[in-house]
Amino acid sequence: MISNNEIISASTALQKGECVAFPTETVYGLGADATNDNAVAQIYAIKNRPDFNPLIVHVANIDDAKKYAAFNAAAEKLAKYFWPGELTLVLPRNENCILSLLVSAGLPTVAIRVPNHPLAQALLKESGVPIAAPSANISGRVSPTTAAHVHEELGGKIAHILDGGACDVGLESTVVDVTGDVPVILRPGGITKEQIAQYCALGAYAPTAIASPGMLESHYAPNAALRLDATTVDQSEALLAFGKVTMPTTHIHVRNLSERGDLKEAAANLFRMLRELDKTGAKCIAVMTIPEEGLGVAINDRLKRAAAPRQP
Numbered sequence: 225m226i227s228n229n230e231i232i233s234a235s236t237a238l239q240k241g242e243c244v245a246f247p248t249e250t251v252y253g254l255g256a257d258a259t260n261d262n263a264v265a266q267i268y269a270i271k272n273r274p275d276f277n278p279l280i281v282h283v284a285n286i287d288d289a290k291k292y293a294a295f296n297a298a299a300e301k302l303a304k305y306f307w308p309g310e311l312t313l314v315l316p317r318n319e320n321c322i323l324s325l326l327v328s329a330g331l332p333t334v335a336i337r338v339p340n341h342p343l344a345q346a347l348l349k350e351s352g353v354p355i356a357a358p359s360a361n362i363s364g365r366v367s368p369t370t371a372a373h374v375h376e377e378l379g380g381k382i383a384h385i386l387d388g389g390a391c392d393v394g395l396e397s398t399v400v401d402v403t404g405d406v407p408v409i410l411r412p413g414g415i416t417k418e419q420i421a422q423y424c425a426l427g428a429y430a431p432t433a434i435a436s437p438g439m440l441e442s443h444y445a446p447n448a449a450l451r452l453d454a455t456t457v458d459q460s461e462a463l464l465a466f467g468k469v470t471m472p473t474t475h476i477h478v479r480n481l482s483e484r485g486d487l488k489e490a491a492a493n494l495f496r497m498l499r500e501l502d503k504t505g506a507k508c509i510a511v512m513t514i515p516e517e518g519l520g521v522a523i524n525d526r527l528k529r530a531a532a533p534r535q536p
């Protein structure tokens with residue numbers, strides 16, 4: 225359990241412009257005071273992140289969000305039903321918005337989320353600052369879902385890593401652009417399009433000049449190559465399974481995302497199992513087919529990017 229003292233010292237660090245890694249219900253974030261340019265620049269530096277990728281700002285509640293950005297009717301509705309939770313809204317910045325322009329990477333919009341994790345909420349309340357936080361990994365690599373993963377990725381580079389155990393959801397938030405008349409999903413995530421469509425009509429995603437890191441071709445990648453839709457597995461490969469496994473798997477490393485074929489369980493296990501199989505030293509991870517429905521859409525999105533040709 226995290227002590228109140230740890231929350232207080234992490235909050236003090238944030239207020240001083242330092243970076244703090246903290247758990248959310250989706251993945252661990254690398255946080256900094258979103259109103260402090262230097263602090264936000266630190267995030268980009270620590271992650272090695274291309275600077276055209278904007279960041280998500282975490283706030284305690286919708287009233288805090290409204291200090292920085294404008295909500296139309298659809299945004300209000302989605303915030304009402306899904307906050308706190310794994311939904312990020314891309315909103316127009318208010319004219320007097322005090323958030324660093326760096327979090328928007330030059331765009332007139334800002335991505336905001338109210339996390340539903342007691343430690344994230346405690347940190348927001350204690351520090352009193354909005355927290356810019358991408359996933360706490362080196363840019364392009366697998367997102368961390370435990371504090372140990374954060375140590376593997378960024379240990380030595382940051383002074384504070386709050387340990388809140390394993391993340392419940394295990395996949396990043398769903399990013400929805402609500403700046404226009406019709407909301408558009410920019411990145412599939414923990415909340416499915418079916419869930420969102422219960423509350424408002426959704427427009428189709430049209431790729432624009434807006435770079436979303438979730439939209440970069442290669443992302444979420446382990447060291448090993450990935451081979452998707454595997455129905456067989458080679459001796460030199462490791463296997464990331466889903467559901468019942470009928471192919472022979474003696475002598476190879478296997479992780480099963482969900483033996484009972486449950487997509488929620490699979491999402492929660494995805495990044496951890498990719499890391500575990502990567503550590504076996506296998507050159508390639510064969511991945512069984514995941515159904516393209518519900519949370520499977522976000523899981524397949526991450527897998528496709530992890531399998532994409534790597535950037536130099």
Ligand code: TXA
Binds near residue numbers: 250254277398435436
């Ligand atoms: O679950 C999550 O969302 C985690 C936890 C820590 O909250 N955070 C996360 O942040 O995944 P990050 O930086 O890895 O992903 C931010 C996503 C990217 O796809 C980015 O392009 C998009 O949000 N984004 C941020 N600001 C945007 C903006 N103004 N316009 C369009 N997309 C934006």
Ligand code: MG
Binds near residue numbers: 358359367437
């Ligand atoms: Mg990320």
